[in-house]
Amino acid sequence: MHSGYGTREVIRGVSLSLGAGEIVAMIGPNGAGKSTLLRTIFGFLRPTRGTLHLDGESIAGVRPHQMVRRGIAYVMQGHNVLPGLSVEDNLQLGAYVRVDRQVRTDLDRLLEQFPILQARRRQKAGVLSGGERRILELARVLLQRPKVVLLDEPTLGLAPRMIDQVYDVVHSVKGAGVAVFVVEQNVRTALRHAHRACVLEQGTVRFEGRGEEMLQHPEVKRVYLGG
Amino acid sequence: MDFVLQAALNGVLLGLVYGLVALGLSLIWGVTDIVNLAHAEYLMLGMYATYWLWALAHIDPLYAIPLVVPAFFLFGYVTYRVLIRRILSAPMVSQIFATFGLLFFLRYSAFAAFGPNVRGIWGSRLEGSVPLGGLVLSLPKGAAALAALCTFAGLWLFLNRTRTGKALQATAQDHRVAQTLGIDTEQMFALSWGIGIGAVGVAAVFLSPFYQTSPAIGDAFLLLAFSSVVLGGFGTVSGALVGGLCIGLVENVLGALIAPTFKLLFVFVVFIAVLLVRPAGLVGK
Ligand SMILES: Nc1ncnc2c1ncn2[C@@H]1O[C@H](COP(=O)(O)OP(=O)(O)O)[C@@H](O)[C@H]1O
Numbered sequence: 217m218h219s220g221y222g223t224r225e226v227i228r229g230v231s232l233s234l235g236a237g238e239i240v241a242m243i244g245p246n247g248a249g250k251s252t253l254l255r256t257i258f259g260f261l262r263p264t265r266g267t268l269h270l271d272g273e274s275i276a277g278v279r280p281h282q283m284v285r286r287g288i289a290y291v292m293q294g295h296n297v298l299p300g301l302s303v304e305d306n307l308q309l310g311a312y313v314r315v316d317r318q319v320r321t322d323l324d325r326l327l328e329q330f331p332i333l334q335a336r337r338r339q340k341a342g343v344l345s346g347g348e349r350r351i352l353e354l355a356r357v358l359l360q361r362p363k364v365v366l367l368d369e370p371t372l373g374l375a376p377r378m379i380d381q382v383y384d385v386v387h388s389v390k391g392a393g394v395a396v397f398v399v400e401q402n403v404r405t406a407l408r409h410a411h412r413a414c415v416l417e418q419g420t421v422r423f424e425g426r427g428e429e430m431l432q433h434p435e436v437k438r439v440y441l442g443g
Numbered sequence: 444m445d446f447v448l449q450a451a452l453n454g455v456l457l458g459l460v461y462g463l464v465a466l467g468l469s470l471i472w473g474v475t476d477i478v479n480l481a482h483a484e485y486l487m488l489g490m491y492a493t494y495w496l497w498a499l500a501h502i503d504p505l506y507a508i509p510l511v512v513p514a515f516f517l518f519g520y521v522t523y524r525v526l527i528r529r530i531l532s533a534p535m536v537s538q539i540f541a542t543f544g545l546l547f548f549l550r551y552s553a554f555a556a557f558g559p560n561v562r563g564i565w566g567s568r569l570e571g572s573v574p575l576g577g578l579v580l581s582l583p584k585g586a587a588a589l590a591a592l593c594t595f596a597g598l599w600l601f602l603n604r605t606r607t608g609k610a611l612q613a614t615a616q617d618h619r620v621a622q623t624l625g626i627d628t629e630q631m632f633a634l635s636w637g638i639g640i641g642a643v644g645v646a647a648v649f650l651s652p653f654y655q656t657s658p659a660i661g662d663a664f665l666l667l668a669f670s671s672v673v674l675g676g677f678g679t680v681s682g683a684l685v686g687g688l689c690i691g692l693v694e695n696v697l698g699a700l701i702a703p704t705f706k707l708l709f710v711f712v713v714f715i716a717v718l719l720v721r722p723a724g725l726v727g728k
């Protein structure tokens with residue numbers, strides 16, 4: 217895949233595959249194009265070249281809201297909650313594209329699973345702390361019942377305890393047979409949780425390998441792990 | 444004293460209608476981020492539609508509702524699809540020119556089609572008045588106020604109690620996030636135009652029995668609607684209601700107390716004074 221803004225190419229030929237029940241991490245310096253790649257996969261940006269397949273079917277050029285119907289969930293970098301709607305409404309909108317009758321049961325189960333959300337279900341999502349917002353966003357992804365989840369720096373700015381909680385949820389998403397693609401600045405965390413990982417630099421993949429292996433990779437160690 | 448109360452009563456009734464016009468402006472602004480300068484031109488056209496239905500087909504304004512309101516919903520929807528969609532990501536200046544151009548287009552189309560004459564409806568079922576505790580309640584104004592209240596209530600229920608209403612709110616708050624939830628934001632943008640212009644259609648029909656129309660009638664209403672939106676606090680249904688009521692009260696009460704000629708002057712003095720104290724409006728934070 218190639219992609220960019222106007223005439224400026226940011227993603228310069230990236231090839232990736234994700235398997236069901238797998239967590240794949242992408243790390244790389246600021247400005248490498250990680251967010252641009254996710255935007256292009258989701259359809260916010262049109263790839264200048266390349267293909268995109270889901271379960272063998274081409275999904276290149278599908279409009280973003282249709283991507284959700286096809287089973288792709290996307291948690292953008294930064295803000296993803298709707299601050300003026302209640303926590304429960306935010307959660308419920310995760311099921312916007314679902315037509316089955318199980319939504320209510322799933323929602324109740326999620327509220328049980330996340331006591332923070334239960335306690336604040338009637339409050340506006342704008343009052344939540346950064347960590348609570350992340351939990352809300354991920355719980356909403358669970359309600360979406362996606363096949364593929366794209367996460368853009370889900371632990372940015374979070375305290376270590378919250379980071380563990382976020383990854384607990386990520387693992388439960390994966391446990392349901394979902395392919396998770398997570399972009400991280402937090403290299404150690406990412407490599408510890410991911411099955412596979414790759415390093416994006418200036419729009420191309422510099423290294424890739426199994427998560428644990430990457431922790432031992434001399435180049436990765438030198439540049440990203442400080443020794 | 445009675446004449447002040449009478450002016451206050453009229454102010455409340457008219458204020459609700461201003462609020463109704465402001466409602467569409469505020470909704471469209473909140474959802475699509477477009478300031479629709481042509482908003483009051485739709486009011487003018489709605490009044491012409493009501494007038495011609497009455498003059499040519501002898502349809503009473505009361506029965507024009509099921510014709511005019513759906514037609515104006517569609518009118519708003521089509522305006523979005525044909526024009527507004529193309530300027531969504533344009534610079535603000537282009538957006539202003541586009542809706543300003545639309546204002547002129549609609550206004551001078553009306554001039555060309557209907558001439559400059561003032562036209563009014565008489566003998567409608569919504570005519571006359573009834574005594575109300577020493578005051579006089581004008582029936583057409585009462586009906587207009589009631590219609591405005593019903594529209595407000597209906598829209599509130601729609602926004603807060605339905606799935607589509609919540610999707611519309613989500614789109615207004617953050618259209619990117621809304622898309623990541625599978626909401627077709629294009630559809631929501633068009634819907635906000637449909638509802639906003641449809642609400643203007645309601646106002647137009649109910650204004651017709653007591654307010655004469657002419658092609659340039661939009662000016663005063665656009666200013667009043669703008670002030671209502673800004674005064675009440677931008678982007679909320681209740682803000683448009685509160686803003687409209689305040690504008691109606693100030694206009695009529697100060698107009699009656701001091702001089703009706705300067706009604707609009709009073710409106711803007713109070714408007715500026717409130718904004719100096721509460722820049723986010725009366726309802727805003
Ligand atoms: N909306 C945009 N328009 C133009 N250039 C952009 C835009 N967003 C990001 N860029 C540029 O694209 C490059 C990659 O950005 P990004 O994908 O956000 O990187 P990362 O997420 O890896 O930090 C950067 O050089 C950035 O300046």
Ligand SMILES: [Mg+2]
Nearest residue numbers: 250251252293
């Ligand atoms: Mg980024």
